[in-house]
Amino acid sequence: MTIPSPYLLEALIIRKVFDDFVALDDVSLKLARGSFHALLGENGAGKSTLVKCIMGYYHPDGGNILLDNKEVSINNPRDAHNLGIGMVYQHFTLIPNMTVAENLILARPHLPAMIDWKSELAELETRMATMPFKVPLQSNINTLSAGEKQKVEIIKQLLLDSRLLILDEPTSVLTPNEADEVLGQIKGMVDDNGLSVLIITHKFREVTGFADEVTVLRRGKYVGSCKVAGTETKTMAAMMMGSEVIAEPLARAETKQNETLLEIDQLSAESSSGETAIESLSLNVRAGEIVGIAGVSGNGQRELVEVLAGQRDIANGSIRLHGETFDATRRQARLHNLHCLPEEPLKNACVPNMSVAENMAFNNFDIPPYALKGLLINRGRIRERARTLITQFKVRTETEDTRIGALSGGNVQRAVLARELSGDIDVLVVANPVFGLDFKAVEEIHNRIMAARNNGTAVLLVSEDLDELLELSDCIHVISGGKLVYQTTPSEADRSVIGQHMAGH
Amino acid sequence: MNNVLRIDRLEPLIIPMTALLFALILFAIFITLVGADPFGVFHSIYRGAFGSWFSWQNTLVRAAPLMLTALCTALPARMGLIVIGGEGAFVLGGLCSALTGLMLVGSPAWFAISMMMLAGAITGGLWIAAAGALKYRRGVNETISSLLMNYIAIAVMNFLIIGVLRDPATLNKPSTYPIDEAHMFVDIGNSSIHWGLVVSIVICLLLWFLSRRTVFGYAVDIAGGNERAARIARLPVGFLVLATCFLGGASAGIAGMIEVAAIHGRANTSLNAGYGYEGILIAFLARHNPLLIIPAAILMGGIRAASGLLQRSHDLPDATSLVMQGIIFIVILGSESLYGRFKIFRQQHSSERAVA
Incomplete structure (x- = not known):
């Protein structure tokens, strides 16, 4: 036996x-x-x-x-x-x-x-x-x-x-x-x-x-x-x-919160199935502040980010940048230095079959020096800039010519960060930026977002991870059923109260 | 790393070539089944297509319109659209250029030819752009709409050439009045190849340059590769859809114009000879690359040119070359699903995952 x-x-x-x-x-x-x-x-x-x-x-x-x-x-x-x-x-x-x-x-x-x-x-x-x-x-x-x-x-x-x-x-x-x-x-x-x-x-x-x-x-x-x-x-x-060195969280610097850079005014939008996904949502984000949006997925966050990213039409209401109505064109996005880091960057912000260098140039391939006279692509310059960004943002890739779809999730995210966070940023929209990433990458990406805030960027952070929001935000809104239902600050926040509002009670 | 021959770069070459070989084997089986000698048939196809200067001329004359109708599928395909309306754009482009030619009888040749070409391009361009607009604005499947629009185009042409535009002298084959002799494309040197071949090759080269080297081509690559990424970069996706469809349709329209100005001298039902449909096959064979369309069109033009010889020396029906093209098309389409399936082409990726 x-x-x-x-x-x-x-x-x-x-x-x-x-x-x-x-x-x-x-x-x-x-x-x-x-x-x-x-x-x-x-x-x-x-x-x-x-x-x-x-x-x-x-x-x-x-x-x-x-x-x-x-x-x-x-x-x-x-x-x-x-x-x-x-x-x-x-x-x-x-x-x-x-x-x-x-x-x-x-x-x-x-x-x-x-x-x-x-x-x-x-x-x-x-x-x-x-x-x-x-x-x-x-x-x-x-x-x-x-x-x-x-x-x-x-x-x-x-x-x-x-x-x-x-x-x-x-x-x-x-x-x-x-x-x-x-x-x-x-x-x-x-x-x-x-x-x-x-x-x-x-x-x-x-x-x-x-x-x-x-x-x-x-x-x-x-x-x-x-x-x-x-x-x-x-x-x-x-x-x-293990023994991995994790970057110290970057401190929240005192910023002068003066000018309102992003204003969302009575915004409504429909989901892909035609139902109302966001209803008369209003929100302001000032320079040098991170406004967090908490919520269970499927309560309109995705649609909100898509509207700001130009991937979804506005049904009603308006978006203003620097007080001017934003018409969602490339020219205006460039003028107002609006940048977006959507969730699942490979699916939302990259062309998997194009190279890392090509993907890194999506925002400026049409302006000199990357395009001669704004017409002819200068691939040499695009690759040269990509090499600099790859070093600067520690993107692990064999060469800048590797197709971006072959990179790991964290490195795709770093490549997109490199594209969106280099240069001047006035308004940054971020959605679930660390979904599926390891600790090292998480800390690094959080630090980059915090650094942007400290430099006076207005950041809108949409996340399903409450811990992330509590760590980064200056102010947290809870979204439920397409509406903002509750507002708090990380220092006053009570998890269970936030949870109740997330559930729509 | 860059000076080493990278096998993963060869994937887009090796897969279609192997598919082509496989298609030829299938065709050989078909030939054997109908009781002919496959090696003899292949030899005849080679002789009829590329065996002599005479057959080369035949091949190139047939290849010229195919290059342009292939562009009609290839350019929208770079935006992720499968447009098969080349036949309609070809027919209407030919008809409108013939009408333009009729209005310009007696004017200088350079002017008339330019205007006819422009008329063909605009007609074909607007025709395919309409399919693009239906897709972008209303979500109508562009493959179905462009296919159905072919029938409309052919019906419109027949309606007009049998009716108001008919030259009463054309009894058996209703046609428009002929265009001015002086406005016809002439042959190059003492060959039987007309200048339309040069025009076709130049257009392929120009559109290759446009798609590989310009800001427009880069934007098309982004929008065709991932529309969501294009929107986040705030590229004008709707404009890009219309522009690629217009350029593709314009190419097919110019092909129709060349067919009128170099071969028939007037618009009639001969325009509706399947060049538009054959272009679809060539576009897929060339993987929608305007540069590769040139050799692919010459290959298919050769098969078309050889069909007469097959009939004469092997007693095979004229449709034999269509069977061959059909087999090639199906096999090439099937091979599209093989990309990324073979380990040998992925050595680069796996070594990368180890460090990632």
């Missing part, structure tokens, strides 16, 4: 290599039965790769996966489901125009060709009684809030009899209050029902608040694992970041 292993899942010396890039370098993870285990690491540390190896999306180049002390081979996600491993993804996988019940029933494997909805619904209702939280079965998915959708995703996995639930950054789309509620209920299931949970995160708050154990990865390597109780956040941070 074998001694039962205390571990439900063991992933031992897993190795995964892409081309010649080692994504996982003999990483191990041991997850005790009935525990809430956090997988902690910066972006690019290999957390997602490891989980994808466990789920069968990737085939590891080395190592074993043991479930209940028995080696298993998981070739695809279906195998993982059959073994009782379920995963909730960062983004929703629900069908928006169907009801919750329909979504839950359709997720079942081996559905018959004809579905007997009546009996399926009856069975679903009995099973729902055993679930940790309630969801409105008859509602359409698109009427649910993000938190409710997240709950449906989790219930979907629980209905599939998952013993092990893997959550990939489950709180990135939730308000702080919703996040606490969902994680708290999952924690309850771990304690009461013997569910095991593996949660991918980079937020210490979630680790210390809910997890029993933590495993830390750094740059594809296993750093260590420990019990959360009795481990200081500082220790975990050190494990996560």
Whole structure:
């Protein structure tokens, strides 16, 4: 008779290599039965790769996966489901125009060709009684809030009899209050029902608040694992970041906040589906100040930034720069030194197939000395300037002629920063500037934004990361349903009050 | 790093060449199935297209309009639009230049030819720009609209040449009155190649220069590569859509003008001979690069020129060369999906990920 292993899942010396890039370098993870285990690491540390190896999306180049002390081979996600491993993804996988019940029933494997909805619904209702939280079965998915959708995703996995639930950054789309509620209920299931949970995160708050154990990865390597109780956040941070030197946060300089540079006046705009996304929104940003906009994604932030970036038409209202109405032309943007750093810069501000040098010249390829007489492109000058910017902004690229799509996320962001932050900037619009970047890049980019502010730039910072807003902003607005609903300053801010306003209460 | 031969730079050359080879193999199988000898057929195509000075002349005369109709697809494609309305722009460009020629009978040749060319260019340009405007303003799919506009253009021409514009002397083949003999393109030296070939090559070179070396071309590359990036740079995307469509249509219109001024001397249904459709194939073969369109058009012109010989010496129907073109088109289109799929072309990228 074998001694039962205390571990439900063991992933031992897993190795995964892409081309010649080692994504996982003999990483191990041991997850005790009935525990809430956090997988902690910066972006690019290999957390997602490891989980994808466990789920069968990737085939590891080395190592074993043991479930209940028995080696298993998981070739695809279906195998993982059959073994009782379920995963909730960062983004929703629900069908928006169907009801919750329909979504839950359709997720079942081996559905018959004809579905007997009546009996399926009856069975679903009995099973729902055993679930940790309630969801409105008859509602359409698109009427649910993000938190409710997240709950449906989790219930979907629980209905599939998952013993092990893997959550990939489950709180990135939730308000702080919703996040606490969902994680708290999952924690309850771990304690009461013997569910095991593996949660991918980079937020210490979630680790210390809910997890029993933590495993830390750094740059594809296993750093260590420990019990959360009795481990200081500082220790975990050190494990996560290693000996990397992180720039000191740049101090907020006293600036004379006088002239209002950006005025948004009664602005309305529609979303891509034609619904009102922003409604009569008014906002001023003065020189030398960072105005932050907090909110759960999907409350009009994207549309607001798109309007300012020229990617969306104004339905009503106006934007004024230096007191003059802005007509969104290239000439005026240049005249008023308006610059934008949109989220997902590769998708929003770059042409992936053009070179780094070409991408860096989008703002000035049509003026001398980069264009002779404003007509003929001088590629030599464009490349020369790109080389300077690459050094100055520490963009890691083979040459300036490499296509920008081949760079890592942080380096694309640095390249776009180099383009937008060199030269005079009067007004800067920034959206989720550090999404998906590692600590080093985050600190560096925050410092550049702060430096611009200290030099008298009016900065509008739209972010879904409350910590980022509290660190950088002089003043924070909360956006909900396309309107600014609450205003505070970082020194007076109360997380839960902000959270309530984000949720629209 | 730059002086080393970079294999990843060769990808846009190797993939279409391999695709072309594959298409020829498929065509050889087809030829074998219909009972002919594929090697003999390939030899005849070569003889008919490039085997002698006579066949070269034939090939080049056919290649001239193809270069220009290819531009009609290639230029909007740089903006991410798939326009297949070259046939319509060609037909209407030819018709309007013939009408302009008729109004200018007796005027100096340089003036008349310039005006006819201008008329062809403006007509073709506005025709395709209309498809671009429909796309940009109203979201109408430019591929469908430009295709349907071909039928309108052909119908308009037929309506006019059968009706009010008909020269009563043309009984079997309704045509307009002929333009002034003195306004016709002459042949170069004692060859049978007319000056239209030179005009076509010059236009290809000019548009290559425009797309590679000017601010306009750079803006088109940005807007065609990522419209959102173009908007954030506040480039006039609508203008760029209209301008590329206009230039493409103008090229096809000039092709129609050359066909009238160098071959037929009048506008009639011969204009509607498929040059516009063949241009689509050439544009894709050349990956929408105006410079590469020149050799691609010569290749396709050669296949067209050889079809007569195929008929005579292998007893194959005239449509055989169309089958060949069709196979090439499908294979080339299919090969578009292969870019970035081969490890050998990505050595540069992987070494970069290691440092990133």
